[in-house]
Amino acid sequence: MSNNLTTIMESSRLAGRSYxxxxxRSELTDAVGADxxxxxxxxxxGHSIDYYWIPEMWHDRGRENPKAQYIVHPGSAEExxxxxxxxxxxxxxxxxxxxxxxxxxGALPMYGGIILDTKRMNKVIxxxxxxxxxxxxxxxxxxxxxxxxxxxxxxxxxxxxxxACATIGGxxxxxxxxxxSTKYGKIEDMVMSxxxxxxxxxxxxxxxxPRHASGPDLTQLYLGSEGTLGVITxxxxxxxxxxxxxxxxxxxxxxxxxxxxxxANIMRSRLRPCVIRLYDEPETARLIKRVLGLDKQGAxxxxxxxxxxxxxxxxxxxxxxxxxxxxxxxxxxxxxxxxWDHRYKFFYPPYMFHMPQAFGTLxxxxxxxxIEKVYWAMKxxxxxxxxxxxxxxxxxxxYEWGCMLYARFIVENPPRDPExxxxxxxxxxxxxxxxxxxxxxxxxxxxxxxxxxxRLMKDLYGPAFKVLADIKKVMDPxxxxxxxxxxxxxx
Amino acid sequence: MYSEKFTETIHACRFCFMCRHLxxxxxxxxxxxxxxxxxxxxxDKVLQQPQLLENPDFQSTIYDAELSAACRxxxxxxxxxxxxxxxxxxxxxxxxxxxxxxxxxxxxIKALPLTVKGEAKAELIYYVDRYTERHQPEIAVAMExxxxxxxxxxxxxxxxxxxxxxxxxxxxNDAKEAATNFARMARSGEQKLVITSCPASYxxxxxxxxxxxxxxxxxxxxxxxxxxxxRLVRTSQLPLGPLAIQSVFPLASDFLxxxxxxxxxxxxxxxxxxVTLLPFGFNREESYxxxxxxxxxxxxxxxxxxxxxxxxxxxxxxxxxxxxLVLSPYTKYVLTKFAPKKIQLTTVEELIAAxxxx
Numbered sequence: 001m002s003n004n005l006t007t008i009m010e011s012s013r014l015a016g017r018s019y020x021x022x023x024x025r026s027e028l029t030d031a032v033g034a035d036x037x038x039x040x041x042x043x044x045x046g047h048s049i050d051y052y053w054i055p056e057m058w059h060d061r062g063r064e065n066p067k068a069q070y071i072v073h074p075g076s077a078e079e080x081x082x083x084x085x086x087x088x089x090x091x092x093x094x095x096x097x098x099x100x101x102x103x104x105x106g107a108l109p110m111y112g113g114i115i116l117d118t119k120r121m122n123k124v125i126x127x128x129x130x131x132x133x134x135x136x137x138x139x140x141x142x143x144x145x146x147x148x149x150x151x152x153x154x155x156x157x158x159x160x161x162x163x164a165c166a167t168i169g170g171x172x173x174x175x176x177x178x179x180x181s182t183k184y185g186k187i188e189d190m191v192m193s194x195x196x197x198x199x200x201x202x203x204x205x206x207x208x209x210p211r212h213a214s215g216p217d218l219t220q221l222y223l224g225s226e227g228t229l230g231v232i233t234x235x236x237x238x239x240x241x242x243x244x245x246x247x248x249x250x251x252x253x254x255x256x257x258x259x260x261x262x263x264a265n266i267m268r269s270r271l272r273p274c275v276i277r278l279y280d281e282p283e284t285a286r287l288i289k290r291v292l293g294l295d296k297q298g299a300x301x302x303x304x305x306x307x308x309x310x311x312x313x314x315x316x317x318x319x320x321x322x323x324x325x326x327x328x329x330x331x332x333x334x335x336x337x338x339x340w341d342h343r344y345k346f347f348y349p350p351y352m353f354h355m356p357q358a359f360g361t362l363x364x365x366x367x368x369x370x371i372e373k374v375y376w377a378m379k380x381x382x383x384x385x386x387x388x389x390x391x392x393x394x395x396x397x398x399y400e401w402g403c404m405l406y407a408r409f410i411v412e413n414p415p416r417d418p419e420x421x422x423x424x425x426x427x428x429x430x431x432x433x434x435x436x437x438x439x440x441x442x443x444x445x446x447x448x449x450x451x452x453x454x455r456l457m458k459d460l461y462g463p464a465f466k467v468l469a470d471i472k473k474v475m476d477p478x479x480x481x482x483x484x485x486x487x488x489x490x491x
Numbered sequence: 492m493y494s495e496k497f498t499e500t501i502h503a504c505r506f507c508f509m510c511r512h513l514x515x516x517x518x519x520x521x522x523x524x525x526x527x528x529x530x531x532x533x534x535d536k537v538l539q540q541p542q543l544l545e546n547p548d549f550q551s552t553i554y555d556a557e558l559s560a561a562c563r564x565x566x567x568x569x570x571x572x573x574x575x576x577x578x579x580x581x582x583x584x585x586x587x588x589x590x591x592x593x594x595x596x597x598x599x600i601k602a603l604p605l606t607v608k609g610e611a612k613a614e615l616i617y618y619v620d621r622y623t624e625r626h627q628p629e630i631a632v633a634m635e636x637x638x639x640x641x642x643x644x645x646x647x648x649x650x651x652x653x654x655x656x657x658x659x660x661x662x663x664n665d666a667k668e669a670a671t672n673f674a675r676m677a678r679s680g681e682q683k684l685v686i687t688s689c690p691a692s693y694x695x696x697x698x699x700x701x702x703x704x705x706x707x708x709x710x711x712x713x714x715x716x717x718x719x720x721x722r723l724v725r726t727s728q729l730p731l732g733p734l735a736i737q738s739v740f741p742l743a744s745d746f747l748x749x750x751x752x753x754x755x756x757x758x759x760x761x762x763x764x765x766v767t768l769l770p771f772g773f774n775r776e777e778s779y780x781x782x783x784x785x786x787x788x789x790x791x792x793x794x795x796x797x798x799x800x801x802x803x804x805x806x807x808x809x810x811x812x813x814x815x816l817v818l819s820p821y822t823k824y825v826l827t828k829f830a831p832k833k834i835q836l837t838t839v840e841e842l843i844a845a846x847x848x849x
Contacts, residue, residue, distance in 0.1 A: 038522065041548040042533050046523030049506070049532065056506050059532070062539050073521045100523055101508040119521040139521075143512045147773035165508030348567040349503035 021069070024090060028072050028114070031082035036073035036120065043071045047097060047115045052105035052452055053360060054422055060355045061418045068095065068109035073120040077195055077203045077233040080116065084231070085201035087114055087480045093491055094480050096227035098139065098167030103361060104450025106174060106226045110484055111491040118169050121233060124148045133192055135236040138169030154239040157184035157274075161347045172232050174448025175224040179343055182267075182398045183274040183306070184240065186446060188223045195234035196222055199476035203233075221471070226448055227482040229475050246274065246306035247316055248336025251328035252298040256280045257372065258326040259299040260395070264368045265322045266303065267398050271315050276303040276398045277339070280375070283392035283408075291345050292338050298329070302339045358414035358425055362432050363445045367402035370440030371395070375405055377435040382409050386428055397445065404445040407432075434459060449486045457487030492541065493578035493585075494534055500570045501538065504531035510562035515778045516555055519798040524552045527562040527572045534579055544579070545588045553579050554593060555792055557799070558659065558784030560749035565776055573749075573784065580661030589661065596790045597660050600652050601669075605676050609646035616682045616711075618673075618696075619649035620689035621656075622820035626827075630688050630820055633844035634716060640847045641728045648676060654703070655695035659786045667703040670695070674705045688716045688840060690746035690819050691786050698750065715747065717757040717818065717839045724763045724843070731764070735845040738767035739816035739837065742803070743775070745784040747818060757818055757839055766842060771815065772806040779803045780822045781829075789825050800829035810834055816842065 021039075028037045048065035049055040055065045074080045087094045093113035100107055109115050118139035125135040127149065134149050134156065143164045146156050158178040160166065170176065172194065177186040184190070193208050206219040222232055253259035259278045266273060279288055284300040294300060303319055305312045324330075345351055353359035366374045375393060382391045386409070393407035409428055415421045433443050433456050443453050443460045458465045465487065472488050473479075484490030494501075504527050511517060517526040524533060533552060537543045544550070553576060560573040583589050589597075603621070617638065623630045631647070638645045653673045658666035677685055685707070687693050696713040700706070707713065714722075723729050739761070747754040761768050772779055781799040782788035789796045803826065807813055814835040817823040823836050 036521075040522075040524070040552075041546055042524035042529070042552040043522050043548075045533055045536060046526070046529035051506065051508065059505075059535070071522075097523075099508065099511065101511075117521060117523070141512045141518075144773065151773055162508065164510065164512040344509070345567050348509050349507050349570065350568060352507070354502065354506070 024086070024092070025070060027086045028070055028083065031086060032072050032074045032079045036075070038071045039069060040071075044068060047071055047100065047109065047117070050100045050105060050107045051103040052108065052450070053358060053425065054105065054452075055108060056355065057358070057421055058418055061416070061421075063418050066108065066110050066112060068115035069112050071115040071117055073117045075120045077197050080197040080231050080233055081201040081203055083114065083116055084197060084199060084480070088200055088478050091478055092480065093483050095482050096169075096173070096231050098170035098173070099141065099162070099165045101162050101165040102170060102174060102448060102450060104174070104444075104448045104452040106448055106450030106482070106485055108451060110451060116231060118167060118231070118233075125234070127152050127154070127239070129154075132239050132241075133236050134239050135234065136168055138172060138232050138235055139167050142166050142168050142171065149239050150242070153242060155242050156190070156237060157240050158187065158190060161344055168235060168237075169232055172223055172235060173226050174450070175446060177397050177446040179396070180274045182276055183272050186397070188220060190237045191219055191223065192236040192238060194219055194222060194232050194236075196230045196232050198230045199478070199481045208236075224448065226450060226486055228472055228486055228488055229481065243306035245309045245312055246304055247312055247333065248302055248304040248340050249316060249320060249333055250300065250302040250331040250336040250339060251323050252284075252294070252296055252300055252331055253326060253328040254298055256299040256375075258328070259301045260372055262323040262326045262328070263301060263303075263395065263398065263403065265325070266319050267400055267403075269318065269322060270400070271319055272305070273303045273315070273319065273398070274306045277301070277394055277396050279394040280392060282390065283394050286392055287346060287351075291342050291351060292335065294331070294335065296329075300331075301328070302336045304336065304340065353410055356413060358411040358421065360409055360425070360429060361447060362407040362409065362429070362436070363404060363447055364407070364436045364441035364443070365397075365402060365404040365445040366439070366441045371402055371405060373439045374436050374441040375407065377439045378407055378432045381431045381435040382428060385431055386411065388412070389428065405441070429453070430456070451485055454485055454487035492538075492582045494575060494582050495538065497571070497575035497578055498538065500572060500575050501531050501535045503568065503570045504528060504572055505535045506532075510565045513561040513565055513776055513778070515557050515559055515561070515782070515799055515802070516795065519802050520795070525555060530556060530576060531572060534575060537579070544583055544586065547590070550583060550588075550590055553583065554590070555795055556785070557778070557782045557788060559745040559778035559780065560784060561745070561776060561778045564749045564752070577659065577661070580659070581663050582661075584661035584663075593660055593791065596787060597657060597662050597665070600656050600787070601665055603651040605648060605651040605672060607646060607648050607676060610644050611646070611680055613644045613646040613680060613682055615643060615645050615684035615686060616677055616680075617645050617647050618653070618685055618687040618689070618692055619647055620687060620692050620820055621652070622824045623688055624649045626824040627820045630823070630838050630840050633838070633840035634688060636844045636847060637720070637723070637729065637840065640730065641723055646680060646682065648673070653692045653695040654699060655691045656786045658695070658699060666699070670700055670703050670705055674700065674707055677707070678710055682711065684712050684714065684719075686714045686716050686719045688820055688838065690715060690744040691783065691821065694746040694750045715754075715756060717760050720839055720843050721756050721760040721763065724760060729843070730848045731843075731846045732848045733846070734765055736766065736814055736837065736842060738769050739814045739842070740769050740771040740807075741816040742771060742779045742818065742822060744818040744822070745778050745780050749778075749784075757816070760839060761816075764843065764846070768816070779806065780819060781825045783819045783821050786821070789821075789828070796825050797829040800825055801831065804830050804832070804834065807834065
């Protein structure tokens with residue numbers, strides 16, 4: 001935004017609605033309709049806080065979070081294009097917003113401007129029962145999409161904890177994942193094709209199939225771009241038949257290392273579990289006890305298989321055999337099924353962490369050779385520098401080559417002063433994430449980068465970050481799309 | 492402030508997104524502030540800055556809430572955001588900052604007199620709510636036919652609110668007065684039973700009256716008509732003929748499902764009557780009542796109700812063929828009024844009445 005316009009908009013904000021505000025609002029209204037442009041105080045508040053701890057804490061301590069001047073709800077790619085053209089003309093920052101449940105601050109309107117809320121684009125366009133795909137508008141709530149697909153006898157197999165709150169576009173924007181990712185993949189593995197509105201308002205489509213030798217993969221460029229390169233407005237995703245059965249089994253291992261050996265061996269055997277989840281000893285003692293009632297020392301590991309029952313039984317028997325090599329306590333099917341039945345309960349109040357606690361999810365991913373090193377490096381740096389912080393972790397998404405660590409820190413009484421609390425919180429992140437990077441981890445596995453981790457992108461990518469920054473410059477010359485996120489230039 | 496009593500709910504819900512998919516208003520306005528999280532966040536801000544309760548944007552958001560309580564049913568901890576919003580409305584009313592449009596609706600409800608007709612020595616009272624009386628008289632006609640056919644002497648009370656509409660608007664003291672008047676009228680005869688087709692009134696009689704200190708239950712049993720009809724059919728007190736409709740798609744009532752957990756009388760009645768219930772929409776959690784929890788929502792914000800109706804309409808697989816079993820006279824009225832095309836609607840009263848041998 002030019003300094004001049006910033007000044008005009010700032011004075012208009014201070015003086016109430018000036019004609020500049022009214023003019024821009026008129027253009028936005030012309031683009032999307034009067035019902036779908038708001039500067040309502042309740043809406044501005046609702047769009048000023050996502051699931052990131054900093055704005056939550058800021059609000060809790062009575063501070064005002066930055067707010068968008070306009071919240072728009074376009075109903076189609078064409079309307080998105082109109083909004084982006086207006087924003088380009090006036091150099092107004094645009095922050096895309098789906099469900100608003102991101103934990104990285106990616107949807108926060110940190111420079112004011114426009115919140116482009118995608119939820120009105122919520123239609124199922126087609127369910128292809130031959131190719132087994134669903135095409136939807138990306139503002140659709142993920143649970144609604146799943147219900148729509150299930151009604152036709154299929155499933156997306158995308159079951160994240162945020163299924164009820166996030167839009168499908170949100171998952172695409174930050175490369176989200178679901179609880180069954182070990183078999184069915186992360187969102188980037190599920191995508192066939194996308195429609196995108198570019199920052200300058202052009203509507204483009206990527207190739208209709210995800211496997212080809214027709215140049216670089218444009219689809220994958222947009223996935224994880226967090227609204228900095230455009231707005232994804234439509235997606236075609238793979239869907240699956242609903243499996244004949246899904247079975248679980250749980251074990252309690254003496255320690256996390258033994259459990260990791262068992263889990264890695266299951267993956268190296270090339271069995272195809274739909275889920276493996278391993279909780280370290282502190283999280284087993286803290287959360288598994290609270291939610292599932294298991295009051296024992298050790299590391300809880302659960303896995304599951306789905307598909308034809310005869311195949312599931314065979315795979316299950318082999319996986320059990322692999323685990324038994326480490327001499328765990330067999331908790332049986334019941335404690336495995338209980339975990340599945342309560343898998344979302346961890347995220348509801350009062351089970352989820354809450355104010356005044358400071359908490360963060362340090363999710364990362366590494367190879368089997370590195371993942372325990374990453375765990376210990378992060379844990380040690382947190383314990384040594386922040387002895388008041390608890391550090392817990394589980395491994396929830398497994399690959400043939402490694403797995404994802406969902407580590408969390410919890411501080412019961414962080415500083416009361418918001419600025420001090422922010423600085424303290426950021427120090428934990430900086431040290432823990434740098435420890436992960438130093439040991440072969442990355443800054444994030446499925447929550448994205450957003451505002452929270454942007455400053456660490458250069459640490460992660462090194463000189464390669466310039467390539468990403470240059471792509472952003474070329475694709476969004478006026479820097480209107482979610483500026484200041486992912487480590488890209490701010491306003 | 493009454494909403495302060497819900498501080499725990501505010502703190503639980505203000506940053507929680509886990510039920511937002513079940514927010515009927517949020518799903519049609521797409522506004523963050525129309526979700527349980529958005530509302531809790533707003534009321535948390537009001538706790539911090541009480542003067543914000545006068546903010547017109549905050550007030551309209553508070554009164555646009557449909558109060559389906561689907562979020563409370565869904566939540567593993569059942570945090571009561573519907574209760575929080577009712578408390579906030581009461582705060583607005585009692586601080587005398589209530590918007591004129593809300594006051595007008597409340598005044599019109601307060602002005603309605605209770606009327607009684609029928610036998611003084613009746614066995615039961617059939618309370619006819621405003622939506623049945625004004626807009627859907629066929630429901631009462633069907634119920635009268637059933638009662639007469641079963642040889643039951645009954646009295647009909649209609650007109651004034653049992654207090655439900657007033658309490659939902661935040662007029663708690665007026666609601667208590669209306670409830671007291673209703674109770675006085677209901678107790679004046681020898682009746683042992685009060686039935687109503689209106690789930691909101693049923694909830695009022697069952698759950699609100701005790702909060703006002705009116706223990707109607709000791710003297711009068713309260714039943715929704717589906718419960719009453721279930722008894723009649725089970726005990727073969729009705730001469731039933733062949734089925735007129737073989738299958739229906741039930742639209743669950745917010746008040747029966749989310750305010751009276753475990754209510755299944757309509758399902759059991761359908762089974763007894765041989766009617767097949769087919770699943771409506773995508774799931775059993777969402778509210779498809781088009782604002783029944785708001786009781787008089789069509790009077791507060793007809794444009795919003797029109798959007799809620801459009802959403803329900805879009806869930807109908809075959810609008811020209813499917814028959815929806817509606818459990819609330821309000822919902823029947825707004826679906827009739829606002830649907831883009833005619834929908835086949837019936838109620839438990841009409842389903843059973845249609846089977847009575849003349």
